[in-house]
Amino acid sequence: MKWAFAVFAMVSLSECLVQFSLEKGKSAREVLEEQNAWETYRQKYPYKPTAKFNGLSAVGSESMTNDAGLSYYGVISIGTPPQSFKVIFDTGSSNLWVPSIYCTSAACNKHAKFNPGKSRTYRKDGKPLHIDYGTGSMTGFLGYDTVTVAGLAVTNQIFGLSQTEAPFMKYMQTDGILGLAYPSLSASSATPVFDNMVKEGLVEQDLFSVYLSSNNQGGSVVTFGGVDTNHYSGSITWIPLSHELYWQITVDSITVNGQVVACYGGCQAIVDTGTSLVVGPQSDIDSISVWMGAFSLNGDYIVNCNDxxxxxxxxxxxxxxxxxxxxxxxxxxxxxxxxxxxxxxEGGNLWILGDVFLRQYYSIYNRDQNVVGLAKAR
Structure with missing residues (x-):
């Protein structure tokens, strides 16, 4: 499912990093399955993981939770005095948005809502905002306020206040999204939070890194401004971006037992903490599934647990x-x-390397050099 997000680790104060720890919670899918409502929702609201693709420093930690089966989120605050929100850290989008008191969607009624009238530092912009995600869309408008992430106060940060949200979102524990892709991807030309962190000198290096824990383990962390050597082993492979919009790279091929089974002649892939699964073109995923002995059922690929x-x-x-x-x-x-x-x-030619892949590999997102680093997670 889309809303699968990532991040992670502890470092010294001298490294001027910001990080978050995460742990696992019940997924939206599990909630719906318990209510025998999963099939109804997946048919009425089909999953479209590629929809969204059309100086002074400090250290702070926040406990985080895993939602929607594979998504990772943490707590930020907006306004003065601060209003708290759970957000997914998403390298596949660029906007920050949270529910607002002006939203009457069922999803908003299940989550914290930002009240501009209770913040003395809020400044209205009013420009409309519309964003599509794999599990639906949101609409709203833009405003400015102080956004605090693990103790880092980003002043005059532009963000979205939702007025409508997709029905599926009411089953998710997270309130909103904090996008970490390039500014050119941002809806309504809103400057991303990380760009303002760099501009205001809040991080030492123009990069951030992600560690996702596996299974039910905690410890997942997003580190702003540095790399934590405790969360990977071996060397880092630095991969140049093929497109500076998403964190997009070139994959040479995909092999099984020494045979090329997908991505013949190379393909494009987005490294995305905001997507739960590995997503690819239909023909390629079908080819891989043959090697697994998997069969397709309503969009899922299923294997015999004994195998x-x-x-x-x-x-x-x-x-x-x-x-x-x-x-x-x-x-x-x-x-x-x-x-x-x-x-x-899903249709199209882009691959998405989501959390299923990223739990295996510590990932580094370097805006200064426009490269992605991958190393074996531990």
Whole structure:
């Protein structure tokens, strides 16, 4: 599911980093399955993971939770005095937005709402905002206020106040989104939070890094301004961006048992903490599924749980290096569907390397050099 987000680790004060720790919670899908409502929602609101793609420093930590099966979020505050919100840290979008008191959607009524009248530092902009995500869209308008992330106060930060939100969002524990992609992707030309962190000298380096814990473990962290060596082993592979809009890279091929099974001749992929699964073109995902012995059911790819131990690694060949994805990483057990693979198909040619991939690899997003770094997570 889209809303699968990431981040993570502890570092010294001298490194001038900002970080968050995360832990696991019940997913929106699990809630709907318990209510026997999952199939109704997935048919009425089909999942479209590629929709969104059309000086002074300090250190702070916040506890975070895993939502929607694979999404990661933490607590930020907006305004003076501060109003708190749970947001997903999303490298696949660029806007910050939260619900507002002007929103009457069922999703908003289930979440915290920002009240401009209670903040003495709020300044209205009024420009309209519309953003599409895999699980629906939001509409609203823009305003300015102080946004505090783990103790870093970003002044005069532009952000969205939602007026409508997709029905599916009411099942999610998170209130809003904090986008970490490039400014050129931002709806209504709103400057992203990280860009203002850099502009205001709040981080030492123009980069941030992400660690996602596996299974039910806590400890996931987003680190603004640096890299935490405690969360990876071996060397970092630096991959130049092929497009400076998303964090988009070139994948050379995808192999199984030494055979190229997808991404023939190379393909484009977005490294996205905001997408739960690995998403690819229909023909490629079907090809990979054949090697797994998986079958498709209502968009899910299902394998026999007894066969998981014998399933092959799916290897992503990127910039001359191999990045294996073992079955233990790409298979999960569902309450109603047995064992699901972490692969999803959608039309188009772009791949999305979401949380299923990123839990295996510590990721670094370097805006100064326009590269993504990947290293084996630990």
């Amino acid at each position: 998981v131990g014998q399933l092959p690694d799916v290897i992503f060949n990127i910039n001359g290096q191999q990045f294996p994805l073992p079955a233990s990483a790409y298979v999960s057990e569902s309450q109603n569907y047995g064992c699901l693979t972490g692969f999803s198909a």
